[in-house]
Amino acid sequence: MSDGPPTLWEWFARNWDTGRVGSISNLLSDHLVMSLVPIVAALVLSLPLGLACVRFRWLYQPTSGLMNILYALPSLPIFMLLISVTGLSQTTVIIPLTFYAMAVLIPSVVDGLGAVPDHVRQSAVAMGFTPVRRLVQVELPIATPVVLAGLRVVAVSSISLVSVGALIGQGGLGMLFTRAYQNPFLPPVIVGIVGIVLLALVADGLLVLAQRLLTPWVRARRAS
Amino acid sequence: MRRTWQGGYGPATNGRSRVITFDSVTKRYPDGTVAVDNLSLEAPTGQITVFVGPSGCGKTTSLRMINRMIDASDGQILLDGTAVQTIDPPTLRRGIGYVIQQAGLFPHRKIVDNVATVPFLLGWDKKKARDRAMELLEVVGLDPAMAQRYPFQLSGGQQQRVGVARALAADPPVLLMDEPFSAVDPIVRTSLQDELLKLQSELNKTIVFVTHDIDEAIKLGDRVAVLRVGGRLAQLADPKTLLSEPADEFVREFLGHDRGIRRLQFISAAGLRLRTDLTVAEDAFPADSDEPWLLIVTPDRRPVAWVTPRRPEEREPYGTFLHGKDNMRSALDAALLSPSGCAVAVDEDGKVVGVATREALDEALAEAADV
Numbered sequence: 001m002s003d004g005p006p007t008l009w010e011w012f013a014r015n016w017d018t019g020r021v022g023s024i025s026n027l028l029s030d031h032l033v034m035s036l037v038p039i040v041a042a043l044v045l046s047l048p049l050g051l052a053c054v055r056f057r058w059l060y061q062p063t064s065g066l067m068n069i070l071y072a073l074p075s076l077p078i079f080m081l082l083i084s085v086t087g088l089s090q091t092t093v094i095i096p097l098t099f100y101a102m103a104v105l106i107p108s109v110v111d112g113l114g115a116v117p118d119h120v121r122q123s124a125v126a127m128g129f130t131p132v133r134r135l136v137q138v139e140l141p142i143a144t145p146v147v148l149a150g151l152r153v154v155a156v157s158s159i160s161l162v163s164v165g166a167l168i169g170q171g172g173l174g175m176l177f178t179r180a181y182q183n184p185f186l187p188p189v190i191v192g193i194v195g196i197v198l199l200a201l202v203a204d205g206l207l208v209l210a211q212r213l214l215t216p217w218v219r220a221r222r223a224s
Numbered sequence: 225m226r227r228t229w230q231g232g233y234g235p236a237t238n239g240r241s242r243v244i245t246f247d248s249v250t251k252r253y254p255d256g257t258v259a260v261d262n263l264s265l266e267a268p269t270g271q272i273t274v275f276v277g278p279s280g281c282g283k284t285t286s287l288r289m290i291n292r293m294i295d296a297s298d299g300q301i302l303l304d305g306t307a308v309q310t311i312d313p314p315t316l317r318r319g320i321g322y323v324i325q326q327a328g329l330f331p332h333r334k335i336v337d338n339v340a341t342v343p344f345l346l347g348w349d350k351k352k353a354r355d356r357a358m359e360l361l362e363v364v365g366l367d368p369a370m371a372q373r374y375p376f377q378l379s380g381g382q383q384q385r386v387g388v389a390r391a392l393a394a395d396p397p398v399l400l401m402d403e404p405f406s407a408v409d410p411i412v413r414t415s416l417q418d419e420l421l422k423l424q425s426e427l428n429k430t431i432v433f434v435t436h437d438i439d440e441a442i443k444l445g446d447r448v449a450v451l452r453v454g455g456r457l458a459q460l461a462d463p464k465t466l467l468s469e470p471a472d473e474f475v476r477e478f479l480g481h482d483r484g485i486r487r488l489q490f491i492s493a494a495g496l497r498l499r500t501d502l503t504v505a506e507d508a509f510p511a512d513s514d515e516p517w518l519l520i521v522t523p524d525r526r527p528v529a530w531v532t533p534r535r536p537e538e539r540e541p542y543g544t545f546l547h548g549k550d551n552m553r554s555a556l557d558a559a560l561l562s563p564s565g566c567a568v569a570v571d572e573d574g575k576v577v578g579v580a581t582r583e584a585l586d587e588a589l590a591e592a593a594d595v
Contacts, residue, residue: 117326119324119325119328120328120330120331122328123329124328124330125317126291126293126317126320126324126328127318127341127342127390128313128314128318128319128345129345138330141332142330142331142332216374217331217332217333217376
């Protein structure tokens, strides 16, 4: 062992799995939970809300207005507000990230459903689709590419935003930055940045793959 | 290729055609606009009834009231005596084929699954539904290789064929067609129209067809309902009667100026007097013929060219019509294509049956004008 400061790789290997809370592997899994839960929750919430906004047009303006305001609110005061309810927990990070994701996804769902051509909707009605079946088998599949595009933005931004949670001690890989703040030592910062970027790339890649599998008709259209 | 269409497809229909009755049907919108005004007519079983008229005449509204895409304000529409208002809309619609202008195909489904849409809705076994779809692609003249493509990979005309196949998939007794051919180019439109007529001669569906094109109405309709703005029926007649006896000035104007010529298409050319003594072989050209024109034919009696003894070295073009099948309009058209003014009657093999001279055409036209 040399006497100087550890190299990047040495530091990484030593801290990957120390069995303690702050080990890199634990931070990574925290990061995954705090970014995936908002993505999934936002999708689950945005679908019915988006549908409601399409069904009742008057609902869309106030909903998107409210979502934009939530999006504009800085995360720190929201954390402060939530700490009194949910404490210094992951939930305190997950809730605002879910709202941020919804601010992107609700318009995606509305735009996606708006992209269903009127003659397609009409012909579905004329073929004898019931409203629910039409939604599930015709309108949602046609809306999928637009929703997935929104989901890609949301996935990458959520993964990146989790690090802000470090302010309340719940930042996943973002925690590595705060350590460097106290002690000017670069390896944790680099591991944190690379980890987050890799995570974002993997998530985006998986979504692109999902897009190809779910909407082969879109890919074929580009090819033609 | 002939197919039989005797029922057996799906629970909602039995393949039997049905009569559609409009009984004093009115559609009034909340703002007071009347789209359809007290419309009463019958679309008979196994026939094509065309709704034609300028925009705003309520033709599409009338069509859509049949499958309850729009509900009538007053009066009722009956399907074989049953008021459509008493039938649950999805159930009603699955028993009625529907074709629209832009085809309305589902972009996310392959062609085969687009065609199988209604069978899927009716809960058919997937394989049976797809087999049926493949069968229909053939019926509408599409290459089976298209089955695995997506709609945008097809031309407008091909998409429209898929639209027709989809409408026929569950063998509904009734077919509604809303300007199905107006978005394709004229050549494709003509061939789609011809194929619809050919299909109909085998299927005998009760078809209601909406168009703004009077020529299309006259070509396709067994009966043509001319509607005027405000949704009132101006005239309901077969195309021949419509052309010879328009009910009023509106119908006369809507029919346009050449309705006399168009009437000729309802008069068979089979009765034309044909001369068989005007054909000569290429090398047996008589030097001393009294006839102004002679038709040179090949040894197996196919037409080659017209020639006049005054200029024996010149070859002039000819026009043909199908003997026993074509109408007087085609015969006259054939005559006008040639400087000889004569029309060549050919059989299905393209062999010359005889020649209709100007005199023969004159006689037939005089008779036609007499009707």
